[in-house]
């Protein structure tokens with residue numbers, strides 16, 4: 001049994017005048033436990049809608065989402081969604097430790113254990129020494145590290161990530177990609193990642209689904225089987241990496257402008 005199954009999912013939005021916009025066409029896919037999978041697609045194709053629907057935050061117009069054999073009908077406790085705008089998701093009035101401990105406490109851990117676990121996660125995301133800082137005292141990349149630590153504190157069976165590195169500078173983004181891969185390898189979480197950055201999807205994932213323009217459909221499934229641990233310079237310099245990138249780019253580019 002797959003940890004996550006998406007069956008013939010579609011989602012439309014009702015507009016003010018009564019018309020409907022079809023954001024997701026018809027998506028079927030399965031994610032296996034421990035996999036790192038990505039959706040890559042053009043801007044506005046329905047990626048966030050897809051993730052929100054999988055997370056149970058939006059009801060599907062048709063189709064089903066099944067997590068660990070149970071149909072999703074509201075936000076399930078075993079999925080955590082990390083939003084595109086991470087800086088809005090941290091609690092400004094809580095320190096780094098307070099933010100991460102919130103996630104640990106939500107899992108029912110008692111105070112001393114929660115503290116130790118939160119500190120461990122903070123160290124894992126590379127923020128040891130910043131436990132008592134507040135979000136506004138941190139750079140964007142550091143805030144995103146806190147958001148990742150807090151998301152992992154819930155011990156989700158599947159971590160859903162919506163373009164989590166989209167607003168970071170290029171170098172910070174590469175660093176965070178490696179941090180995420182390290183955490184994923186260590187904690188054995190299943191990750192469903194969304195990005196419009198083709199190379200980021202290839203670098204991180206085991207499998208990639210290429211989405212069409214809206215209404216989004218899967219137009220291609222690609223295996224990214226580069227050996228792990230991957231390396232920002234050598235993995236990306238492989239001829240196969242370039243070939244895959246060009247292949248996906250053509251898939252997306254061939255669809256013309258909307």
Ligand SMILES: Nc1ncnc2c1ncn2[C@@H]1O[C@H](COP(=O)(O)OP(=O)(O)OP(=O)(O)O)[C@@H](O)[C@H]1O
Pocket residue numbers: 013014021023042043044045046047048049050196214
């Ligand atoms: N709440 C809403 N009500 C009506 N239409 C919406 C709503 N949210 C999204 N849409 C429409 O659905 C389509 C897909 O939006 P969505 O945000 O899912 O795309 P996206 O791929 O995540 O975009 P981006 O790359 O900019 O993050 C867009 O055409 C958008 O206008």
Ligand SMILES: [Mg+2]
Pocket residue numbers: 047048049084162
């Ligand atoms: Mg989006």
